[in-house]
Amino acid sequence: MAVVSKSYLLSHVAAAAVGVALSFGLGAGVLQAEVPAYVQSLGESVSEDAAISAFYQGRNFAPIWTGAQDAARRSALLNVLARAGDHGLPVSRYDAGALVAAIEAVKTEGDRGRIEAALTRAFLAYAHDVKSGVLEPAKVDPGILRVVERPDEARLLAAIAGADPMAVLLDLPPKAPEYARLMKEKLALQGAVAAGWGPEVAAEKLEPGDTGPAVIALRDRLVALGYMPVSATAVYDAAITAAVQRFQSDHGLLPDGVAGAGTVAEINIGPEARLKSVVVAMERLRWMGDFDRSGRYIWVNQPDFTAQIIDHGRVTFQTRSVVGKNSVDTRSPEFSDQMEHMIVNPSWGVPRSIIVKEYLPLLQQNPQAVGHLQVVDRQGRVVPREQIDFASFTAKSFPFGLRQPPSDGNALGKVKFMFPNPYNIYLHDTPAKDLFAKEVRAYSHGCIRLADPFDFAYALLSAQSDDPKGVFKAALDRSGEQMLKLDRPVPVHLVYFTAWPTSKGQMTWRRDVYGRDGRIFDALTEAGVVLGGVQG
Known part of the structure; x- marks a missing residue:
């Protein structure tokens, strides 16, 4: 970032002093003794930041936080900063308590200039973090190739200086309904961390008809997690079986009603680990910004092993998927792009x-x-x-x-779905259909394999044809590669959410198959994020 020279800045400071004095309604004596001290202090405090310097120069160094007329704006900012922990943000970056103490300690106009600058920096830091994320994704994990759009500081400053600062502050977080649901879950989990969900289930496997302490522990966990009402049963009965099935569905497990090793492992995960997943999910949503959800897009959640077509906020098609193996060179990356066409009878x-x-x-x-x-x-x-x-x-x-070449045994199957990208990643058919019966489906070299690729193609083509099956079959029956272009490109989002709320607000959870969530949470912790949102 460009640095404004102090000599250049101070020339503007001197010229601005009279204007500032008049805006404050101060006399000439005060102008000589106090106003220049404020202006000079503010100018020097922001001289290393081009955007902030330009902003204040453009308004002759008039304050936006520390003037008598700025009480509402200042209060709005401090109130929002005090709740920054609710977003899973590093509150020490913009510590509201420290700012309040500094404001109360102001004794001179020089002090006021410095706190004016500190409030502006706190606002910009908060706006940056809550709008577009705390971390740089690719620095945390090379497989996170998401391009993050950072907010423009000049526009942020112009907006907050306007007539409705609280509206500006409330508009910063992601608009996705899932973000608000995740925040609600975060607050609930913070309470659960202290209370806990009861003893862990000490068993390798439990099934209907079993009795004993492990069944009681399973029952109590299901009650604490909201999967069944309070019960005194000590037998793995029909109520527990149904609750286990609901739990399994929400955790990406085979809903057979039997608490096998995988189910027991998931049910023994405590609220603190779930809270970490939620904090990471909120950061991931901030990286994605307010992407367009008004039309059609494709959503591939890698830990869920599914690919969905979503139209106007509603899932209209879903199929199982296989993602990349959990090794350095084969993990599926995360990014967004535009699907432009499909290739029928592809060569590999x-x-x-x-x-x-x-x-x-x-x-x-x-x-x-x-x-x-x-x-x-x-x-x-x-x-x-x-x-x-x-x-x-x-x-x-x-x-x-x-x-x-194209064949029944081709590694890409009979169709691949293209969103041209530098990573050579796409969605495709596969002859290895047996993999879709597995619970954890991480077997590819990075591309996304689909269990129902023909139906996926029909769903995409239905937006531009009254006979999508006929269009697809005609291409399939011709020899060699055939391109079917989509009339309107469809956004594709390859994402990685281990905590995700349904449209009805029910939380679902998935395993961190690549360990990416763990790396993100470690980086957030290093940046100053604490689970409870309160600095220790």
Whole structure:
């Protein structure tokens, strides 16, 4: 950020002194003794920040917080800052208590200039954090490729200096209804942390008909979590079975009513861990900003292993998905883009990383290995394998590509859905249908596989055709790759939420399959976030 030279700034300070004096209704004697001290103090305090300096120069250094006419604006800011912890923000960055103490300690016009600058910096820091997030996503995890739109400081300052500062402050947090629901859950969990949800369930597996202390512990946890009313039963009866099924559905588990190892592990997670997930989810929503929810978009929540089409806020299509394996090179990334078309009968251009790490070693041992793949040059022409000495190349020097032509066994199946991006990530069909029966579905090299790709295609095409199945089948019946362009691009959001409220406000929870939530919470803690929202 550009730095304003003090000599340049002080020339404006001197020129502004008279205007400030008149705006305050002060006499000439006060102008000489006090007003310049305020202006000079404010000017020096903001001289290192170009946006703030320009703002105050543009208003001849007149205050927006510390003048007699600014009481309502100042009160609005301090009230909002005092509740910053409700948003899971680092309250020490804009400590309302410290600001109040500093205001009460003001004795000179120089002090007033410094507190004017401090209030402005606190406002901008809060606005930055609550509107677009505390952290830089890619610095926390390289798989979070989300582009965060940061608020413009000049516009923020112009807005807060207007007639309705409280409206400006209340407009800063994300408008997504899920954000308000997450905040409500955060406040509830803060109370639950102190009270707890009762003893953990000490069992590897419980099922209908079982009795004993572990069943009682399971019952008490289900009651504390709101899945069943208060009960004195000591038997794993129909009420407990139904409550377990509801719990399993909300936690991405097979709803069989049996408390197996996975269910017991989830039910033993305490309120503090859930609170961390909520705080992270709020930060993730802030990174996404107020994206357009008024029309159609695609929502792929990786820990939920689903892909949804959402129209005007309502889920109109959902299918199971497979995401990337939990390893450094294969985890599915997080970002947003625009789906533009689909390719029916796709060929698979094997990613370079897979070629050199997995297939080149096989070809060096046996040139006829992976025979379902064609070797192609940079122009896409097929090169006979007998013309290539695979052993003479390294992973870095290997000049060829590998391609699987359209077929029933093609790794992409019969259709892929394209939102061109530099990460070579897309949604697609797969011949490996058995993976969709698994509870945790992290098996791909990073792309998103769909359990019902044809139905997904029909749903997308229905926005532009009265016969989406016929359009798709006609492309499928033709030989070779066929492109079906979407008349209107559809936003795609590849997201990662382990805590997410339904449209009815019911919280759902998922496992942190990539450990990203843990890394984000650690970074938030390092930035000053505390779980209860109160500094210790």
